[in-house]
Amino acid sequence: MPARTGQQFLEGLKQPREIWVDGERILDVADHPALSGAAQSLASVYDLHHEEPEICLMPDPETGESISISHMIPNSVGDLQRRHNCLEKIADFSVGLMGRTPDYLNVTFAGFAGGIHEWSMFGNEFFAENLINYQKQLRREDWALTHAIVPPTSDKQTGDIPRLGDEITLHKIADTDGGILLRGARALATLAPFADEIAIYPRLPLPKGSEIYALCFCIPMSTPGLKFLCRDSMSEKPNKFDYPFSSRFDEQDAFVIFDDVEIPKNRIFIDGNLGVYNTVMQTNWMPNIMHQTMIRAHVKLEFSWGLARRMAKTINATDQGTQQMLGELWSYCEFTRSAILASETQAIDQGNEFWTPNVKPLYALRCMLPTWFPRVNDIIRLIGSHFMLLAPRAAEFNNPSLRELINTYLPGAGDVDAEERARVFRLAWDFSGSAMGSRNEQYERFYLASGARNLQNAFRIGDTTRSDSLVDHFLDVAAKVHNPP
Numbered sequence: 001m002p003a004r005t006g007q008q009f010l011e012g013l014k015q016p017r018e019i020w021v022d023g024e025r026i027l028d029v030a031d032h033p034a035l036s037g038a039a040q041s042l043a044s045v046y047d048l049h050h051e052e053p054e055i056c057l058m059p060d061p062e063t064g065e066s067i068s069i070s071h072m073i074p075n076s077v078g079d080l081q082r083r084h085n086c087l088e089k090i091a092d093f094s095v096g097l098m099g100r101t102p103d104y105l106n107v108t109f110a111g112f113a114g115g116i117h118e119w120s121m122f123g124n125e126f127f128a129e130n131l132i133n134y135q136k137q138l139r140r141e142d143w144a145l146t147h148a149i150v151p152p153t154s155d156k157q158t159g160d161i162p163r164l165g166d167e168i169t170l171h172k173i174a175d176t177d178g179g180i181l182l183r184g185a186r187a188l189a190t191l192a193p194f195a196d197e198i199a200i201y202p203r204l205p206l207p208k209g210s211e212i213y214a215l216c217f218c219i220p221m222s223t224p225g226l227k228f229l230c231r232d233s234m235s236e237k238p239n240k241f242d243y244p245f246s247s248r249f250d251e252q253d254a255f256v257i258f259d260d261v262e263i264p265k266n267r268i269f270i271d272g273n274l275g276v277y278n279t280v281m282q283t284n285w286m287p288n289i290m291h292q293t294m295i296r297a298h299v300k301l302e303f304s305w306g307l308a309r310r311m312a313k314t315i316n317a318t319d320q321g322t323q324q325m326l327g328e329l330w331s332y333c334e335f336t337r338s339a340i341l342a343s344e345t346q347a348i349d350q351g352n353e354f355w356t357p358n359v360k361p362l363y364a365l366r367c368m369l370p371t372w373f374p375r376v377n378d379i380i381r382l383i384g385s386h387f388m389l390l391a392p393r394a395a396e397f398n399n400p401s402l403r404e405l406i407n408t409y410l411p412g413a414g415d416v417d418a419e420e421r422a423r424v425f426r427l428a429w430d431f432s433g434s435a436m437g438s439r440n441e442q443y444e445r446f447y448l449a450s451g452a453r454n455l456q457n458a459f460r461i462g463d464t465t466r467s468d469s470l471v472d473h474f475l476d477v478a479a480k481v482h483n484p485p
Helices: 006-012 036-051 077-093 103-114 125-141 285-314 320-345 359-389 400-409 418-432 435-446 451-456 465-482
Strands: 019-021 024-026 057-059 066-068 145-147 171-175 179-186 197-200 215-220 226-230 254-264 268-271
Touching: 006 036, 036 077, 066 125, 077 103, 077 285, 077 320, 103 125, 103 145, 103 197, 103 285, 125 215, 125 268, 179 268, 215 254, 285 320, 285 359, 285 418, 320 359, 359 418, 359 435, 359 451, 400 418, 418 435
Parallel strands: 019 226, 145 197
Antiparallel strands: 019 024, 057 066, 171 179, 179 254, 197 215, 215 268, 226 254
16 A cells, blocks of 8 residues: 555554553543544654655555655665655654654664665574565555664663573563464553554674574564553643643653563564674664664754744843853754764665665764753753743633733733743743653653763774874874984
């Protein structure tokens, strides 16, 4: 079938799934107060593809049907730039607040298929063929995927890698006539209530003897034994004046329990093969998926810069401190834009007619964004100061007697009236200070691992040749002076 519409997406949510919110099993995702706002927003993302087909749609390579460009396997710099435009259009819809819109895992699995030669190594040919077939089905059915790749570590001293005897982390307990039987848990399935399927794929390399944890597969959310425990809802009632973001974009996060879940053979991509499990994520996965994540991040930074400037203008904050903070936000935007551009123009042919952006500038962003985004929220709250807590609600503007007083005592600077000022500062609060704003800050700190961990691993990405040669040159000069021939 061609790319789904929003209504088709919503129809898919009627499939049974065990979603729990606040101790209640949710029977109708699209209609539940904690979930309906995000469900409708995701439906709008699907509709967006049909509203902007020249940007968001392309023919399926085999069937010719229209599919999302996020399913593209890029084979040139031009393809990467074309995909960029689609991913940016999707991110624009929520100004980057929804980090796991379906394009995230569409890009992921397109990358897996593009690098299928790596999945076919170490005797994994049968399961690699399953993966190719799945990616074709994913793009044609236009499913929304969630994923959970983090083990539910209960003791940090044991590390993040499961050890033999770990019964908590997702693991294989038996082979069955139809596939394999699994038990255990994974975190953190963002978008879970709204997904059609869940993906499990490799994260950190595993040591020998950990074969029961080396798993990769996709299954429907309705698979018996799957249970999703959602975090506290950050969703507010439909009111775009009071809650412009949290009424629409709470994508949810869930803890996933596999209570003896059977995975069919045709949905398995890795079954205990440590050779494949430990290598497939080491080359083209990172630059491919970071293309999507950094485009989303850039949209969010651009919005943040625009919002902060609008706040300053609303109250005529022209002091040097405010201007300095606005300049700081612009710098984050420009560094991010430039890094994405560099990654695309310096793209790398990974073989098998699959191109990815250059990983180095994207990885540098990965190191810094977990620090930048909390600072972004800090700047917005500093510019807003106590005014962010004074913005009247829609109900108060709808009261004639209160509105008159509000218009008198809470206008903005110049010709900015009280309602416009309230809209700006309520937007700022919902972005940076509300429950959803706090969740998004926590998300940005850790969604591609912490900044500290990424900085510690940066030496694996960076090319040390030139920097070493510069140091060696001056060490050689000093040595010749001290020890002349």
